[in-house]
Amino acid sequence: MHDGSSISQGSNALAPSEIWPVVAAHRAGVELRNLGFGGSALVDPFMARVIRDAPADVISIKLGINVVNLDAMRLRAFVPAIHGFLDTIRDGQPYTPLLLISPLFCAIHEDTPDPEAFDPASLGDDQIRFVATGEPGPGRLTLKMIRAELRSLFERRSADKNLHYLEGTDLYGPADEPLPDNLHPSAEAHRLIGARFAERVFDNGSLSGTRNG
Template identity: 60%
Template sequence: MSARHDWTTTPVTAALLRGALDVEPTELGVLPHRLPARARAQNTDPQLAMVETHPSGVRLAFRTRATAVELDVLRTRLVYVGVPPRPDGVYDLLVDGRLMAQASADGGHTITVDMAAGGAERTPGPPGTVRFTGLPEAAAGDGLRTVEIWLPYNETTELIELRTDAPVEPAPDPGRPVWLHHGSSISHGSDAASPTATWPAHAAALGGVELVNLGLGGSAALDPFTARALRDTPADVISVKLGINVVNLDAMRLRAFGPAVHGFLDTIREGHPTAPLLVVSPILCPIHEDTPGPTALDLGTLGTEQVKFRATGDPAEAAYGKLTLSVIRDELARIVAQRAEADPHLHYLDGRDLYGPDDVAELPLPDALHPDAATHRRIGERFAKAAFDNGLILPVT
């Protein structure tokens, strides 16, 4: 710890956090969760158990005059055998809504995953510190400024202690509409540049809404406990981006998919009977447009600069109910049209309006499945225009 500052130490509590549905006390501090304890207790999938602790959209928010901030954290990061190392998770610091600084943590635990052989090995590590210094001083007479620290979307992040060179207090409710969003790894963040550059975070900034991001990498599988989490979370507008993970996992056929979507939407409506609700179908993904899952790693690309995924299903099986993205879009459009006759607040957005055929040549999916940083920005801009600027799910005021 630097001795150049007269530090104020503040324990991290739920009062300082936004975007988390639960905050679990730990031996060192707290662990933000994006699913409540009841949902976690009903889950048996290690992938979902991991990604719901990745704090996409979760941020500390406080008021202060501080020009130096330190945050002690214990991160858990993933390393994949045969895959180029992922960059460290990024922390974005915003002052009154403007991005002012970025940093990463050191230390932490590492989980090494062997996707070819299966299995993973955990290597423990010490806590680290994220440091931001040289923040602009408030002008004479200015009041407290709102500081937000957005946590990495791709690292489990246990929060230990906040230090500042001036006192802090929890930021008040900004009074903006709350947008609750659920989706797959693309909504989670995939390969976005930073936590405020994921497409939902970018769309929220453009739309002037408060984001609660339940994008769950590899885990948007129409689980009833996720629907109940959406039902029970306060929100003004809601969107659910459905389909790609059902294909990735080869989780169900058309016979089960339609009723599962109905049940998912029914559950959300139990808690939000009249809130604007937008159903978004998958963005264009050429490998799965007409080929069912499951999705598998292309083992031939291990050890190269860019690993890729491939579809392993047989296109002919779509005739027997196996799901492709083309089939899913048709079914989602049908379901929303049917339900909208009695639910005027329900809307549909074709994911290809966010990323479609004209985008593939310019911004191809690097691993054949996930968008890159530039594509996240494009998707966020298009979603904000469709959903917020045009009043599709948020009436223009």
């Protein structure tokens, strides 16, 4: 079972079978329940309850990009919200392998907070693009900040031996092709991300029970 944003839902993928979680599941030979929902991976408590109550052999959660591009939280609220999200899942699935994934690389949000907006220069073009419009400030989240906080949170939850962590930039990083709209991967990138996920998570047995970061 996977929870994520519009990238997990399939923005820019050519078909449902080519969304990156589907590509990964197909390569690994597992059945997927995809909870990816555009603009809505916001650490909502009700989503944690949905995951808690739906039996799964493996759970993966990719959080961060929507929190930034909707300017939904400050740092003070984000960290305890993630702890609470994981705690709720563990109330119903205490031992299920649970993979926490930080955001993929997204240049416009690496160092710049949001809110997000359409790039006026792209209006009328074949490809609408996004820009980040925020100004850095105390507690205002960027993707680099979120990755650092998720790594720290993972380390502090060391008692949970079935909690794992995957850096989103290992799936899609600054060396990969630019995002066509500055926010969502291309169709080709969906296939690449899915293949990398399957290799890192399933092929090397990283969810076999040994805690990994």
